[in-house]
Amino acid sequence: MNEPISGPAFFIGKGDDTLISFGSGQPDMPPPIEAFNILKTYTRFKYGLIQGEESLRAALTPLYPQAAAEHFVITNGASEAIDLVLRVISKQGAKVLLPRPYYYSYPFNVLFAGMEPAYYDLDKDGKIDFPAFEKEVERCHAVLINSPSNPTGTVQEVETLKKIEALCERLGVWVISDEVYKDIIYVRENYLLQGPRVVTVNSFSKTYAMCGLRVGYVYSQNKELVDGIIEMKTHTAMNTSIVGQMMALAALSSPRSYVAHNLEMWKERRDLMYDGMLELGLELWKPEGAFYVLPKFKDSGRAVSDLYHNYQVITYDGTWFGAPNRIRFSYALDASKIQEGLRRLKEFLGKEHASY
Numbered sequence: 158m159n160e161p162i163s164g165p166a167f168f169i170g171k172g173d174d175t176l177i178s179f180g181s182g183q184p185d186m187p188p189p190i191e192a193f194n195i196l197k198t199y200t201r202f203k204y205g206l207i208q209g210e211e212s213l214r215a216a217l218t219p220l221y222p223q224a225a226a227e228h229f230v231i232t233n234g235a236s237e238a239i240d241l242v243l244r245v246i247s248k249q250g251a252k253v254l255l256p257r258p259y260y261y262s263y264p265f266n267v268l269f270a271g272m273e274p275a276y277y278d279l280d281k282d283g284k285i286d287f288p289a290f291e292k293e294v295e296r297c298h299a300v301l302i303n304s305p306s307n308p309t310g311t312v313q314e315v316e317t318l319k320k321i322e323a324l325c326e327r328l329g330v331w332v333i334s335d336e337v338y339k340d341i342i343y344v345r346e347n348y349l350l351q352g353p354r355v356v357t358v359n360s361f362s363k364t365y366a367m368c369g370l371r372v373g374y375v376y377s378q379n380k381e382l383v384d385g386i387i388e389m390k391t392h393t394a395m396n397t398s399i400v401g402q403m404m405a406l407a408a409l410s411s412p413r414s415y416v417a418h419n420l421e422m423w424k425e426r427r428d429l430m431y432d433g434m435l436e437l438g439l440e441l442w443k444p445e446g447a448f449y450v451l452p453k454f455k456d457s458g459r460a461v462s463d464l465y466h467n468y469q470v471i472t473y474d475g476t477w478f479g480a481p482n483r484i485r486f487s488y489a490l491d492a493s494k495i496q497e498g499l500r501r502l503k504e505f506l507g508k509e510h511a512s513y
């Protein structure tokens with residue numbers, strides 16, 4: 158019997174030459190050369206400031222209007238940022254509103270913080286249905302917004318995001334805006350959510366292809382929140398890797414052409430993937446950002462298992478993202494592998510899947 162596939166942990170870090178992995182969402186290109194260059198002369202290995210290196214925090218300020226270095230905490234990726242924010246704002250049993258489909262860690266993060274996830278469904282175009290959001294938000298302590306979204310690849314309308322800002326400010330609800338894909342948008346510039354209740358979470362993982370270095374951050378103008386995060390981080394992970402932070406600082410100062418060039422490449426892969434899937438007769442949203450597609454799939458759990466065991470193709474079951482009967486494909490792999498993966502998928506659809 159085949160080993161059961163219980164969740165993303167089964168696949169994370171797996172990979173060899175026979176496998177085509179549409180699984181994990183990590184860029185396959187190298188970080189900017191400037192990030193490597195610092196290593197030749199790097200010598201500091203002592204504990205660093207819990208809040209994060211002052212130089213890195215200062216270098217982030219131009220990205221946010223009216224920001225100062227003290228408004229940032231550098232974290233172990235966006236993952237730690239989300240965890241710390243939720244635990245610092247936590248009220249036992251309070252509700253945190255999540256879009257469905259959602260990034261698979263969100264419900265766990267909310268539960269680990271002693272709160273309860275509440276959900277609203279994205280509409281048929283993968284967009285926020287504002288009336289559905291409005292109905293749920295009144296009874297919530299916080300909401301998580303993720304635009305561009307993992308796993309839908311959709312980008313939310315600016316008008317909707319502005320309405321969310323205003324409504325949450327009026328209700329006194331925290332808005333945690335997870336913008337880790339803010340530099341991978343095909344349809345417009347990123348819209349930065351703003352306001353006294355908005356907490357921005359970001360990362361160097363996707364923009365600068367530095368997933369394994371674990372550098373991300375929280376940005377908030379709320380001093381009490383920032384102090385609470387520093388206090389919690391002092392007694393948990395302590396400082397984020399300082400060499401990782403210095404590589405992140407060097408990446409930030411690399412020419413903007415690095416990000417622009419990668420965006421072109423993401424777009425080419427998006428087209429290859431989206432067109433290829435349409436040709437296979439699959440139903441899916443056209444990605445407007447990030448690097449995922451989420452086609453509908455009959456019996457997604459069985460299909461993920463068969464694709465892996467019989468075709469050596471890694472994919473993620475939509476059920477893990479609150480989207481049963483869909484499968485998430487990441488297109489963070491080169492064009493030739495995407496083509497080979499689509500070829501195997503075609504074979505699977507024509508043979509096994511047809512008989513489900």
Ligand SMILES: Cc1ncc(COP(=O)(O)O)c(C=O)c1O
Pocket residue numbers: 182233234235236237260303306307335337359360361362368372373
């Ligand atoms: C929406 C979203 N948020 C957060 C993360 C975590 O990113 P990091 O590597 O910065 O912890 C990911 C990673 O895939 C993600 O897709």
